[in-house]
Amino acid sequence: MAADGFELNAFLPYRLNRAAEFVALRFAAQYKARYQLTRPEWRTLAALGSTRRPMTATEVGAHSAMHKTKVSRAVSALEERRWLTRNENEGDRRLEHLQLTKAGLRAYVELTALAANYQAELDALVGAAGMQALTAGLEAIERAIGKVEKPRREG
Amino acid sequence: MAADGFELNAFLPYRLNRAAEFVALRFAAQYKARYQLTRPEWRTLAALGSTRRPMTATEVGAHSAMHKTKVSRAVSALEERRWLTRNENEGDRRLEHLQLTKAGLRAYVELTALAANYQAELDALVGAAGMQALTAGLEAIERAIGKVEKPRREG
DNA sequence: AATCGATAGTTACGATTGCAACTAATATGC
DNA sequence: GCATATTAGTTGCAATCGTAACTATCGATT
Known part of the structure; x- marks a missing residue:
């Protein structure tokens, strides 16, 4: 309760970042230890695995909110591991599927098993009511993102 | 809807990170442009400004979920700008207030004006119901963090 | 079909990051 | 009271990141 009436603890970017950081770190430790995967690599793998159909690098970036250079590097790394292939698109050869x-x-299936465990852990920790509220709130944000979705550079 | 039953879009770390990234970037662009502040610097300033009392670097890190090296560097930068001072603690000279x-x-007051504007923008974008749900959900996570709060390294 | 603008993806490079190792001080066990 | 462990904070270094610039391709305009 600052004198000027601004409440940092109610400021959404600060709060969201705090929560996201906490939740992500505990999971990152797992896939990092077991698979030597970086965060962008896991996220790219997850995006591709979850849709079960080819995606372009741009689509991966939009799905996971990652900068295109991050995606580009993650794709190269996963390709080198032979966990993904690139296929040229006929008709528009700028794209690669x-x-x-x-x-x-x-690897994706193995990792989702870890992820499911972790999600269950979080469910227990946060509680059903909290998780439901969170889901509703995040959906509201996701709709809002859809409305704006312009700024593409990170900072 | 993957065949193995794992739903990435319902996986909390992935979702939270996506939302946090989106929301933080739009605000970061503002303080970066006007004050040449980095994210850790703004967060350190915000933590210190919001409590209105001296804090140690460790407390700042806990408050904002930042790694201690990030805090250390942000503190040095803010000190060089003469936006903060360090005061040695009597009794335990490892600490600095x-x-x-x-x-x-x-600077903090000016920045909170920007922050309040941005929060209002988000309120409008996300809607009252969504924001309320989000707040409830984030509170649940924050309570959970309090329960665990061990892992201190980032990844 | 030539030009101009937009888009997909890559890369060079400077800035930022995190890990591990460090210094300095305090706490604990014996 | 001495050795050992722990904690606060800093720093060297290698890895990662984002910006800007780049290549290559496509679409639109004329």
Whole structure:
């Protein structure tokens, strides 16, 4: 309760970042230790695995809110591991369709098992009511993102 | 809807990060342009300004979920700008109490005006119901953080 | 079809980051 | 009271990141 009436603890960017950071770190430790995956790599793998159809790098970026250079580097790393392949698009050769290989899909499935465990842990920690509220709130933000969705550079 | 039953879009770390990134970037652009502040610097300033009492670097880190090296560097930068001073603690000389200077406080007040505007913008975008749900959900997470609060390294 | 603008993706480079190791001080066990 | 562990904060260094600039391709205008 500052004298000027601004309440940092109610400021959404600050709060969201705090929560996101906390929640992400605990999970990152797991896939980092077991698979030597970086965060952008996991997120790219997850995006591709979850849709189960080829996506372009731009689509991956939009899905996961990552900068295009992050995506580009993550894709290269995953390709080198032979967890994904690039397929040129006929008709528009600027695009490449990214697709998980068998090995990539296998890794994805293993990682989602970890993720599901972690989600259950979070459910227990946060409680059903809290998780439901959070889900509703995040949906509201996601709708809002759809309305704006212009700024593409990170900072 | 993946065949193995894992739903990435319902996975809390992924969702939270997406929302936090989106919301933070739009605000970061503002204080970066006007004050050449980095994110850790703004967050340190905000933590110190909001409590209106001296805090140690460790407390700042806990308050804002930042790694201690980030805090250390942000504190040095703010000190060089003469926006804060360090005061040695009597009794335990490992600690230093960080305190905003007049100039630092002035900057904080100016920035909270920007922050309040941005919060109003978000309120309008997300809607009252969504914001209320989000607040409830984030509170649940914050309570959960309090329960665990062990892992201190970032990844 | 030539030009201009927009888009997909990559990369060089400077800035930022996190890990690990460090200094300095305090706390604990014996 | 001495050795050892722990904690606060800093720093060297390698890795990662974002910006801006780049290549390559496509679409639109004329």
